[in-house]
Amino acid sequence: MATDNTYSNLIHQTFNFPQEGFEVKDDQLYFNDIPLMDIIKQYGTPLRISYLPKISSQIQKAKRMFNVAMAKSDYKGKYFYCYCTKSSHFSFVLDEVLKNECHIETSSAFDINIIKEQFQKKTLNKDTYIICNGYKRSNYKQNICELINDGFNVIPVLDHLDEIDYYKKHAKVDKVDIGIRISTEEEPSFTFYTSRLGIRDSQILDFYKEKIQGNPKFNLKLLHFFINTGIKDTIYYWTELTKCLSIYKSLREICPGLDSLNIGGGMPIRTSLGFEYDYEYMVEEIISQIKLFCVENEIPEPNIFTEFGSYTVGESGATLYSIIDQKKQNDRETWYMIDSSFITTLPDTWGINQRFILMAINHWDKPYIPVNLGGLTCDSMDYYNTEAHTNQVVLPKVEDKQKSTIISWIFSHRSISRSIKWIRWHTTLFNSCTKTCFDRSR
Numbered sequence: 355m356a357t358d359n360t361y362s363n364l365i366h367q368t369f370n371f372p373q374e375g376f377e378v379k380d381d382q383l384y385f386n387d388i389p390l391m392d393i394i395k396q397y398g399t400p401l402r403i404s405y406l407p408k409i410s411s412q413i414q415k416a417k418r419m420f421n422v423a424m425a426k427s428d429y430k431g432k433y434f435y436c437y438c439t440k441s442s443h444f445s446f447v448l449d450e451v452l453k454n455e456c457h458i459e460t461s462s463a464f465d466i467n468i469i470k471e472q473f474q475k476k477t478l479n480k481d482t483y484i485i486c487n488g489y490k491r492s493n494y495k496q497n498i499c500e501l502i503n504d505g506f507n508v509i510p511v512l513d514h515l516d517e518i519d520y521y522k523k524h525a526k527v528d529k530v531d532i533g534i535r536i537s538t539e540e541e542p543s544f545t546f547y548t549s550r551l552g553i554r555d556s557q558i559l560d561f562y563k564e565k566i567q568g569n570p571k572f573n574l575k576l577l578h579f580f581i582n583t584g585i586k587d588t589i590y591y592w593t594e595l596t597k598c599l600s601i602y603k604s605l606r607e608i609c610p611g612l613d614s615l616n617i618g619g620g621m622p623i624r625t626s627l628g629f630e631y632d633y634e635y636m637v638e639e640i641i642s643q644i645k646l647f648c649v650e651n652e653i654p655e656p657n658i659f660t661e662f663g664s665y666t667v668g669e670s671g672a673t674l675y676s677i678i679d680q681k682k683q684n685d686r687e688t689w690y691m692i693d694s695s696f697i698t699t700l701p702d703t704w705g706i707n708q709r710f711i712l713m714a715i716n717h718w719d720k721p722y723i724p725v726n727l728g729g730l731t732c733d734s735m736d737y738y739n740t741e742a743h744t745n746q747v748v749l750p751k752v753e754d755k756q757k758s759t760i761i762s763w764i765f766s767h768r769s770i771s772r773s774i775k776w777i778r779w780h781t782t783l784f785n786s787c788t789k790t791c792f793d794r795s796r
């Protein structure tokens with residue numbers, strides 16, 4: 355019987371739907387034109403899928419936006435898109451990223467092995483920038499020096515005052531480009547004032563004069579900052595950007611080799627169907643503010659590096675679960691039990707209260723009800739019951755024995771876990787034949 359209060363009507367009336375990457379045909383959800391129910395029939399659940407073309411389209415979109423913004427402002431510097439390996443270190447992700455003339459940011463000793471393997475595979479070369487961030491223990495510094503000594507285009511970003519001593523001793527080449535990370539102030543509501551990452555702004559100039567300036571082996575090429583709360587149109591963001599530009603200017607006056615600014619990651623992604631963000635505006639505003647600052651202070655515009663992690667991979671994946679049972683524990687609350695655990699397969703939901711896009715895959719023609727979603731572990735925190743735009747989760751109401759409602763998640767890199775099956779899309783195969791093709795490797 356036709357009814358108005360269907361799940362389908364709810365989604366269509368609440369959001370601007372269908373939207374990029376999601377549409378519904380015959381009351382079933384399609385993700386980037388892929389019929390998810392067909393995937394589930396073939397592979398079962400729980401299942402995590404990666405739609406690799408989305409990674410390339412995100413990278414191309416960012417490159418386009420920065421290049422257009424630079425052209426509009428007559429900006430003289432260049433734009434470099436770096437991908438941070440910590441966001442997803444799977445080789446099929448790296449392979450896809452590196453199809454797009456990207457550079458790489460690393461944050462641990464293990465990442466250097468990834469660089470070497472990708473070099474063997476010829477997906478990157480010795481012109482690719484390898485920006486080495488993070489606090490570095492000796493293993494990491496040793497691996498960085500191996501890359502430097504092998505002729506890779508490495509920029510270790512100093513996170514600590516003593517870090518350079520290691521490179522002085524172990525880097526055997528004539529010239530080493532280095533960067534410095536500025537320790538930023540946190541937002542006023544945060545539990546501490548200054549980030550533990552990087553070097554205090556008040557120490558940077560003296561540090562440069564003391565340890566770098568007179569040493570012909572080192573060229574301070576890049577200044578890096580990362581604003582933890584992300585790239586947002588807030589007074590806080592613009593104030594921090596201006597502070598970093600002031601440090602850039604002071605350094606640039608005494609360091610002619612300094613020609614690049616790395617503005618870090620933090621480009622937001624959709625975590626709700628109601629997500630609104632004006633990417634073009636933010637990129638144009640960043641570029642025009644930097645340009646204006648440089649013109650006013652008569653310094654050349656720096657090259658701009660970004661290290662977008664979530665933005666690169668976050669919207670390329672989905673996690674699919676089945677509802678295997680339901681429990682009514684009082685008159686108002688219905689629990690839908692999933693065939694997995696949130697704590698182990700989507701740890702962000704529990705650890706940092708991250709919300710994701712959540713949708714039913716089938717039963718869109720059924721009425722909707724608010725539910726709590728329960729994981730299979732006996733940990734009471736293994737549940738999910740709010741979304742980014744509302745304090746509840748709503749899914750189709752299915753009969754007790756109709757245990758087939760499926761939900762889908764867009765996942766962020768921090769949620770990547772190997773505990774459930776991975777499948778990988780071969781774009782070329784997928785595009786060239788009507789059959790869906792997978793490779794179950796790794």
Ligand SMILES: Cc1ncc(COP(=O)(O)O)c(C=O)c1O
Nearest residue numbers: 487580619620621661662663664
């Ligand atoms: C130095 C640095 N760069 C880039 C990133 C990636 O950030 P996002 O995923 O917000 O783009 C992080 C995240 O922690 C980071 O610490």
